[in-house]
Amino acid sequence: MSSQSNTAPAPVILTGDRPTGPLHLGHFVGSLRNRVVYQDSYRQFVMLADAQALTDNMEDIGKVHRNVVEVALDYLAVGIDPARTTILIQSQIPELAELTFYYLNLVTVARLERNPTVKEEIRHRGFERDIPAGFLTYPASQAADITAFKATLVPVGEDQIPMIEQTNEIVRRFNRVAQRDILVEAKALVPEVGRLPGIDGKAKMSKSLGNTINLGASAAEISAAVKQVYTDPLHLRVSDPGHLEGNVAFLYLDAFDPDKEGLQALKDHYVRGGLGDSVVKKRLEGILQDLLGPIRARREEFAKDKGQVMQILKEGTAKAREVAAQTTDEVRKALGLSYF
Amino acid sequence: MSSQSNTAPAPVILTGDRPTGPLHLGHFVGSLRNRVVYQDSYRQFVMLADAQALTDNMEDIGKVHRNVVEVALDYLAVGIDPARTTILIQSQIPELAELTFYYLNLVTVARLERNPTVKEEIRHRGFERDIPAGFLTYPASQAADITAFKATLVPVGEDQIPMIEQTNEIVRRFNRVAQRDILVEAKALVPEVGRLPGIDGKAKMSKSLGNTINLGASAAEISAAVKQVYTDPLHLRVSDPGHLEGNVAFLYLDAFDPDKEGLQALKDHYVRGGLGDSVVKKRLEGILQDLLGPIRARREEFAKDKGQVMQILKEGTAKAREVAAQTTDEVRKALGLSYF
Incomplete structure (x- = not known):
C-alpha cells in the first residue's frame, strides 16, 4: 500500500x-x-x-x-x-x-x-x-x-x-x-x-444451510450448536486417535481460542488419542459463550431502543x-x- | 383508448x-x-x-x-x-x-x-x-x-x-x-x-447520413437541399412520364403541401409526362420556405436569450x-x- x-x-x-x-x-x-x-x-x-x-x-x-x-x-x-x-x-x-x-x-x-x-x-x-x-x-x-x-x-x-x-x-x-x-x-x-466453515463442516456458513451460529444466539442456542459441531467421524472412542483436518471444533478453536499454546497441547492430545470430543467441545463452548455473551448483551441493550x-x-x-x-x-x- | x-x-x-x-x-x-x-x-x-x-x-x-x-x-x-x-x-x-x-x-x-x-x-x-x-x-x-x-x-x-x-x-x-x-x-x-425519407431517398433522414433539412436551416440551405432532393432517375426529359414511387419531392409534398387537390393535379401531370422536376421542386421549396421561415425566425428570437x-x-x-x-x-x- x-x-x-x-x-x-x-x-x-x-x-x-x-x-x-x-x-x-x-x-x-x-x-x-x-x-x-x-x-x-x-x-x-x-x-x-x-x-x-x-x-x-x-x-x-x-x-x-x-x-x-x-x-x-x-x-x-x-x-x-x-x-x-x-x-x-x-x-x-x-x-x-x-x-x-x-x-x-x-x-x-x-x-x-x-x-x-x-x-x-x-x-x-x-x-x-x-x-x-x-x-x-x-x-x-x-x-x-x-x-x-x-x-x-x-x-x-x-x-x-x-x-x-x-x-x-x-x-x-x-x-x-x-x-x-x-x-x-x-x-x-x-x-x-x-x-x-459451517457447524456441519460445509465450506460455507450460511443461513440458508442452517449451519450458522448467529451473533445474537442465546446461551442455549450456542450450547446446542456446539453439540452439533462436526468433528472427526472416525473418532468413535475416546482412545481412538483423532483427526484435525476438516474438524470444525478445532477450526473454530483456531479462529477464536486466544490460548494458542493450550490449543496446541489439546490438538496433540487429540491426535495421539485419549481425548474425547466432549472435552474439545466444552472448551469451544466456553470460548464461544465468552465471545458472544457480551455481544448478545450489547445487542439486547441497543435493541431496547x-x-x-x-x-x-x-x-x-x-x-x-x-x-x-x-x-x-x-x-x-x-x-x-x-x-x- | x-x-x-x-x-x-x-x-x-x-x-x-x-x-x-x-x-x-x-x-x-x-x-x-x-x-x-x-x-x-x-x-x-x-x-x-x-x-x-x-x-x-x-x-x-x-x-x-x-x-x-x-x-x-x-x-x-x-x-x-x-x-x-x-x-x-x-x-x-x-x-x-x-x-x-x-x-x-x-x-x-x-x-x-x-x-x-x-x-x-x-x-x-x-x-x-x-x-x-x-x-x-x-x-x-x-x-x-x-x-x-x-x-x-x-x-x-x-x-x-x-x-x-x-x-x-x-x-x-x-x-x-x-x-x-x-x-x-x-x-x-x-x-x-x-x-x-432523407433528401437522398434513403429510408432514414439522419444527421450522420447528411441527408437532412434542419429546422434551423437558412433560406439558402433549404434552397440548396431542395435542389439535391432525389426524384425519378428515369425522368430525364420534361416530356418523359415521371414516377412517384420513392420520389422524395412528392413524398415531401405529401407531408407538407396543404393544397391536396393542387398536389394531385401536379402528380397526374408528372406521371403523364410534360412536367419538369424543376416545377415540382419550386413548389416544394416554396412550401418548405413558408414552413421553416417562421420556425427559423422564432428560433433566432429565442436564441438571443x-x-x-x-x-x-x-x-x-x-x-x-x-x-x-x-x-x-x-x-x-x-x-x-x-x-x-
Missing part, C-alpha cells in the same frame, strides 16, 4: 453487507472483527446494501427491510462505533443508483459476462440465462458504491478480487473520458483469516450522502450533465 | 429526444408537429434524454451538453409551449436513474436480449457483444422515464412498440411485487404519418422532478426501502 506516502489520498474503506438475515460467526471472523480494528486507523464506511439485496429478493421484499435494523444491531453489538465508522443505508443515497446508471455505459455486456464472481454467483443461484439484469450489472453498482466514497481499500475475500478489478477498469475508463482523475482506484484488502438505532443510521446515511453527492456532482460535471 | 372513461387516469404523454444534434424535418413530421397538437388535450412531458444519449456518446460528451439547448430551441421554435408542455432534462432528475436501478431486477438478461428494438439498434450500431451494458439495459431506463411520470401514452414509431411492451411487463411485475397498482401501463401512440431558454428548462425540470420524486417515493416504499 502506498497510502503512507504524502501524495496518496488518506485511506478510505468501504465495506458492508446485504441485509438478508442476521449476521453470524462467519461474518464475525471474515469481516466484522476487522472493521472494529480498521475504524481506529481508517475512515470507514459500512453499507447496509438493501437496494443490492433486492436483486434476488424481489419476491420477499419485507425480508430486506426487516433485516436492516437487525444487521445494524449486529454492527453495534460487535463494537462498530458510529462515532468512528459511518454506517449507511444504500437505498437512501440515490446518487449510488445514478452513478451505476452512468457506469453501465463504461462496461460492456461481454465484460460483465466474463466476470468470474458474477459467473460463480449465477451458477450458485441456479439463474442460468434467466438472471435478473440487475444481477449481471451488479459490478457497475458495486463500482458506484466504492467510487462514491472514493474508497481506496475494500475488504473482500479472494473470490471477490475480480470485482475490484472490474471497478478499477471503470475508474480508469471514466477518468479517461473525464480527462482528469476524478475517481479513485481501490485495492482489495484480503483478510488473513479466511472463511469459517430501535429508534436510537434508526437515528444512528439516519445520521450515518446523511453524512455518507454528502460524500456521495459531492462525487456524483463531479461525475455529472465531467460528463457535461450540469446546466443550472 | 379507454382514457375517456371515468375510472381511467387522465392521459399523460411522455416523449422526447436524445440531444445529439439539431432536429430536422424528419423529427417535425414524425413527432414535433404532433406534440404541438397534443399539448392542447393532454398533459405532456417532453424529455431531453441527455443521460440516455451518453450510452453511445461517451467519447464525445461535449456533444450532448451542447445539443441540449439547441434541441430546446427547436422545441420552442416549432411551438412547443412551456406553459402547456413540461420540458425536462433527464439527467437532472436522478429519480429516473433510481427507478432504472430497481427495474433492472424486474427484467431478465434473456428478455432484454430478445427485445427486437434493442437487437435492431445493436445491429445498426455494429456493437455485437461489445455493447455497453447501458445499451442492453436501456429498456429498463425507458421504463423508468415512462413510469416516473405515470405516462399513459407514448408516441413512438411502429419499430418502438416492443419497447412499450417491455415497459408494461415491468409495470405488471412491479405492481405484483408491490401488491397494488402503483405504476401505470402505457399505450404506444403511433402517428399516422410515418417516417420521412439562451439564459431564458435555460430558465424554461430549469422550471420544467423542477416541475417534472416533483412528479418523478412522488412516484419514486411510492416505489421505494413499496419495495420496503423507506426507513426514516
